[in-house]
Amino acid sequence: MEHGTPLWTIDVFGLPVTFDLSTSLMIIVSSLIVFLIAFFMTRNIAVRPTGKSQVLMEVLMNFVKGIISGNMAWKQGGRFHFLALTLILYIAVSNFLGLPFAFVAPDENHTLWWKSPTADPAVTLTLASVMIVLTHYYGVKMRGTKAYIKSYAEPFGFMVPFKILEEFTYNLTLGLRLYGNIYAGEILLALLTTVMMSGAIGFIGGFIPMMVWQGFSIYIGAIQAFIFVMLSMVYLSHKVSDDH
Amino acid sequence: MEFLILGAADTVPTAIGSSLVQLVTFLVLLGALSYFVWKPLKKVMDERENLIHTEIDDAEQRKAEAVRLKEENEAVLRDTQAEISSMMDNAKQQAKKEQEAIIHDANTRANQMMNDAKVDIEREKEKAIRDINSQVSELSVLIAEKMISKEINQEDQKDLISRYLQEAGDK
Numbered sequence: 001m002e003h004g005t006p007l008w009t010i011d012v013f014g015l016p017v018t019f020d021l022s023t024s025l026m027i028i029v030s031s032l033i034v035f036l037i038a039f040f041m042t043r044n045i046a047v048r049p050t051g052k053s054q055v056l057m058e059v060l061m062n063f064v065k066g067i068i069s070g071n072m073a074w075k076q077g078g079r080f081h082f083l084a085l086t087l088i089l090y091i092a093v094s095n096f097l098g099l100p101f102a103f104v105a106p107d108e109n110h111t112l113w114w115k116s117p118t119a120d121p122a123v124t125l126t127l128a129s130v131m132i133v134l135t136h137y138y139g140v141k142m143r144g145t146k147a148y149i150k151s152y153a154e155p156f157g158f159m160v161p162f163k164i165l166e167e168f169t170y171n172l173t174l175g176l177r178l179y180g181n182i183y184a185g186e187i188l189l190a191l192l193t194t195v196m197m198s199g200a201i202g203f204i205g206g207f208i209p210m211m212v213w214q215g216f217s218i219y220i221g222a223i224q225a226f227i228f229v230m231l232s233m234v235y236l237s238h239k240v241s242d243d244h
Numbered sequence: 245m246e247f248l249i250l251g252a253a254d255t256v257p258t259a260i261g262s263s264l265v266q267l268v269t270f271l272v273l274l275g276a277l278s279y280f281v282w283k284p285l286k287k288v289m290d291e292r293e294n295l296i297h298t299e300i301d302d303a304e305q306r307k308a309e310a311v312r313l314k315e316e317n318e319a320v321l322r323d324t325q326a327e328i329s330s331m332m333d334n335a336k337q338q339a340k341k342e343q344e345a346i347i348h349d350a351n352t353r354a355n356q357m358m359n360d361a362k363v364d365i366e367r368e369k370e371k372a373i374r375d376i377n378s379q380v381s382e383l384s385v386l387i388a389e390k391m392i393s394k395e396i397n398q399e400d401q402k403d404l405i406s407r408y409l410q411e412a413g414d415k
Contacts, residue, residue, distance in 0.1 A: 007258065019261035027266050031273040038281040045285060047292045057285055082282045086274045122262035130267065 095221030128175030139239030
């Protein structure tokens with residue numbers, strides 16, 4: 001099932017930069033949802049919790065704190081707490097957005113407007129790149145340039161090329177894992193939808209697999225958000241910790 | 245130019261566009277969430293943690309204080325009891341001493357009085373005997389006058405009888 005993509009091109013200093021409008025829209029929608037949920041869940045916060053929402057947010061905070069402190073000392077990892085929290089919430093919500101429905105415009109291109117932003121490789125690779133760039137930045141900042149460069153030649157000098165290559169594979173695997181899982185989930189959902197639209201037998205036959213796959217996709221979406229944050233913290237700890 | 249990664253008709257220019265949007269949006273989201281959500285929440289959680297720490301410290305301090313006070317009170321109680329028992333002992337000894345002194349005094353005075361009484365009795369007895377002697381001699385003279393019907397010099401008779409009596413008493 002082919003879907004078209006709404007595009008909008010502008011020239012930036014002579015270079016054509018094209019924006020994928022549906023991806024951009026979904027990025028902003030996802031960010032807004034994350035912000036609004038988190039914002040309204042923490043309006044009545046107190047030292048003595050008065051509502052369930054504060055408790056839920058604190059559970060999330062402690063959960064992410066657990067991910068970070070599982071990889072590095074909290075003294076070093078505490079500064080990544082807010083980043084990891086934002087990342088896990090944003091990716092989880094993004095993954096869920098494509099599940100309940102997809103909105104396809106009724107034009108000849110079948111332009112797809114509503115989908116998971118994380119079903120776009122550019123988005124996931126951007127997030128992965130941000131994290132990998134941050135690992136290098138904090139590696140230099142917290143251990144010094146000398147120790148950072150030296151870490152490439154450890155434990156053996158001949159491993160330098162592999163180590164450099166590894167940095168790029170980290171980036172690719174981190175981004176593509178998330179993209180692959182979510183994109184595959186959406187393709188299967190789209191296929192099941194086509195099956196269900198094909199007729200009465202198709203509707204009956206496709207109903208249960210559809211429900212099962214949506215439930216499974218919720219699980220995958222949560223797990224992938226967790227894995228993304230977890231691996232980001234592992235990579236950060238490799239660069240930041242002194243004992244490596 | 246097709247981008248290498250399998251995607252929904254992604255090309256390099258669209259990838260750049262999506263990347264830019266994603267990057268900017270994520271940074272804005274990070275900033276907004278940090279400022280409006282994470283920071284206040286973390287502040288509250290830290291406050292609670294500090295509160296719990298100080299409360300626990302306080303409780304431990306109070307417990308130590310209570311133990312110290314209890315020991316102090318027990319020591320005071322022990323001292324007081326020792327003092328009371330020593331005071332009781334002293335009082336008992338004092339009372340015993342006084343009792344003995346009083347009994348001794350009473351005995352002494354009783355003996356004294358007995359002796360005085362004995363001396364008095366002795367004196368009275370001697371006096372009585374003397375009186376009796378003189379009366380007996382007078383009576384003897386009267387008897388003798390009557391018996392011999394002869395008047396003799398009363399003085400001579402008295403001497404004679406008292407001599408007889410003396411002799412009789414010596415024998």
